[in-house]
Structures are given as C-alpha cells and as structure tokens.
Amino acid sequence: MFDLSGTVSKVVFGLTLALIGLFLFFPLYWLVISSVKSNAELYSIVPTPFPTHPTMTHFVTALTTGKLPMYLFNSLIASGSSAALNTLLALYAGYSFAKYRFAGRQPAMLFMLSAQMFPFGLLLISIYPLMSEAGLLDTRPGLILSYIVFALPVSTYMLYSYFSQVPDELIEAARADGASDLRIFHTIVIPISIPPIVTVFLYSFMWSWNDLLYSMTLIVSDHKRTIGPGLLLTYLNEVNSDWGGAMAASLLASAPIVAAFLFLQRYFIQGVTAGAVK
Template sequence: MFELRSWKAKLGFTVLLLTIAFFLFFPVYWALISAFKSNQELYRLDPTLVPNEFFWGHFVSAITDGNILLQLKNSLLTSTSSALLNASLAALAGYSFAKFDYPAKKPLMLLILSAQMFPFGVLLISIYPMLQAVNLLDTKLGLTISYIVFALPVSTYMMYSYFKQIPNELIEAAKVDGASNMTIFRRIVLPISLPAFITVTLYAFMWSWNDLLYSMTLITSEENRTIGPGLLLRYINENNADWGGAMAASFLAAAPVVMVFAILQKQFIGGVTSGAVK
C-alpha cells in the first residue's frame, strides 16, 4: 500500500480519481438527463447540462405505448431461471471437483474453463441447431437453457474455490454419523456456502439480463421477446431513433437489476471476500 505524503501526490491522486469518475459516471448522467428532456430540447444544437423543464412523457410512453412490461417479465423469468439453474449446476460441479477424487478430474476442469475462450457467437452456432432439433427455438425455455453457457464455467470455478476451503473433517464427521453425500451437500455444505451461491447467481443473472445476441437470434415472436431486443427494435431502427424514449426505457429496464443487487449486495460482497473468487 503506497502512502500519499506530499500535497502534490495527494492532489495528483485526487485529480486522477475525479478523471476516472468523470468517464465512468458522466455517460450515465447524460443518459438520465436525456430521459427527462423533451424532443425539442434534446435535439437542440447547443445541448444543456440540466433540463430546462423536466419532461415525463418518455417514461409514460415507454410504459403505455410499447411492450416494455411484457419484455421485463420475460427477461426476469428467463434471467432468474437461468441464474438459479446455473448456480445449482455450478455448486454440484464445484463440490465434485473440490471434495471427490476420480480419473481425469483436472483435465475435465480445464475443459470446462476452456469454454470461456470461445466467443459466445461461436457457441451460438452449435446451440441453434440443438434447440431446433428439440423444438425449443422461440421459447423461453430454450433461451433459459442457452444462457447457461455465459456463466457456468466461471461459476463452477468460483464454487470450487469456496468449497475447497471447507474442512474435510466436517464432511468426515457427517459421514461417521451416517449422512449420505447428497445429504451432506444439502444440509451442511450448501447452507454455509450461501454467500458464494448468491454471488454466482447474481453473476449469471447480470450476464443473462444484458444479453442481446442470443435473445435476438433464438427469439422471434413478440410475446417471448426480452428487454434487450425489445428496446433496440422499438427505439433505434432503420426508420427512427427516439433517443429520449430509449434512455427512459433503459432506466426502467435497469431498475430490476439495481434493486436485486441493492438487496443482495452484502451476500455478494461476502461471497467474493470469503474466497468465492480467487
């Protein structure tokens, strides 16, 4: 840890932090004020840093004119389902790698992690015909299953790192009492690993929520469309670009993720700092 002793060092460090903060938060601020500007003010040649008059019409039209509520519902359903399924599979796989010995365990672990090296578009080439063969194209179930490829490799390693720290004596004591492997996992290992489980669940949820490529490719009907393609096709297309409406709808779409993270932030930070990420 370096120390800032001189006033010049402190000043330089402060300027650096403010510069980084500006590049991080100014786009968010600009999107927010754009959502509250009328179209007349939004397209002025001399832009304003504060709206002359707060205009709520973009938020009202986003809720009443489009299908944003249906799209939010579809996104919540697919993202939550895929996140819980991903976390469950990652917990089982991570526990297996951490506490059991069997042939080719290390190569199998490396094979799972190697999936992260491929672009998601390349994996989509294989996923598309597989879903087509079982009639799961343009279904929320098919999209939910496809989302697992986003976070499962990293989630498996995160759970493995956490389970590795659990004392083997605890598991052996449970076996002496007659508990089976699944009972030990369900009633002993998983409850004390709840921070790590929540961490990988949030990680997978955010990956799925922010997806655009898979949801645009695998979903074609309006009733199954999620929020990412819905916003893109509704506000920014070849016919028009409604930037005010797009900004308002984007903040409405981001609200569920912010709320989930705000509620579970303590568990998320606990999972990270307790060893869920090495």
C-alpha cells in the same frame, strides 16, 4: 501503497481519479438526465448539462404504451430460469470437483473452464443448428438452455473455490453422525453456502439479462422477446429515434441489476461459517 504527502502528487492523483470517474460515469449521467428531459430540450441544438424542466413523461410512456413491460417480463422468465438452472448445475459440479477425488477430475475441470475462452458469438454458431435440430428455436426453453454457456464455467469455478474451503472435518463429522453424501450436501454444506450461491445466481442472472445477441438470434416471435432486443427494435430503427424513451426504458431495464447488486453487497460481508471450526 502510494505516497500522497506532496501537493503535486495529491493534485495528480485527484485529477487522474476525476478523469477516470468522468469516463466511467458521464454516459450514465447522460442517460439519467436525458430520460427526464422533455423532447424539446433533448433535440435543442445546444445540449443542456442539467434538465431545465424535469419530466417523467418518457417513463410513463415507456411503461404504458410500449411493450416494455412484456419484454421485462420475458427477460425475467428467461434470466431467472437460466440463473436457477445454472446455479443448480454449478452447485453439484462445484461440490464434486471440490470434495471428491475421481479419475479425470482435473482435466474435466480444465475442459469446462476452457469453454469460457470462446467468444459467445462463436458458440452461438454451433448452438443455433443444435437448437434447430432439437426444435428449440424460437422457444423459451431453448433460450434458457443456451444462456447456460455464459455463466456455467465461471459459476462452477466460483462455487468450487468456496466449497474447497469448507472444512473436511465438518463433512466428516456429519458422515460419522450417519448422514449420506447427498444429505451432507443438502443439510450441512448448502445452508452454510448461501452467500456464494446468491452471488453465483446474480452473476448468471446478470449475464442473461444483459444479453442481446442470443435472444436476437434464437427468438423471432415478438411476444417472447427479451429486453435487450426489445429495446433495440422498439426505440432505434429506421423510422424512429425516440431518444428520451430509449433512455427511460434503458434505465428501467438496468434497475433490477442495480438493485440486485446493492442487495448482493450487503450479503457478501457476513461470514456465515464463523464458529464452525476453531
């Protein structure tokens, strides 16, 4: 793709790469080192590039004294449930779009994908009165349902693309073997689709986990608050600016997503359908 044989081009390439890397990772680096600095070091006039006396105090404080564990738990419930619901819906929708021919299939799919074009904030304006009408404001089910708007269109499309590649002959063989449509889906198609299903689950989980706006708007009781607004309201307000605590709590909050993606990466590679046809 690129000719990197010359010295100049090598240097330019390396510098560009380093610049992009710096831009991407410096905030992350600052987050990590700030979380292990003592308060004295954090608030010194001259910033230190390396923590002089690394300490875990902020982590201990965040986990033991604040409401962080509760926020994390709330997020886990909300994100986990909405990801599960989202994946379930996307599974059936994606499969029917991929393998059944019905009137209005194309328009229905376009309509669904078009939902992704609206800013989430805009959708919230219409979701709020809906939730209010349904009595779901400040409830976990309300939040879980509203989270579906983040990921369902893309999830459905991802699974649709995958299911489209499942060979028809495999489905026909099962049909000739006497399996019903639902049975084929449950015993043949889903078991060979685990990697994309996991991907979709983690994708929707991530969206919900990272949410600030919806949770902030739809949830008012502190004991139902998720991690996003929880972090914001605890660490950054008029009376308090505990940067060390905020950094440590942020790290703890992003840990599940990072772990999930490490897991996902390993999962992607294997081709589960190998040996089905040809």
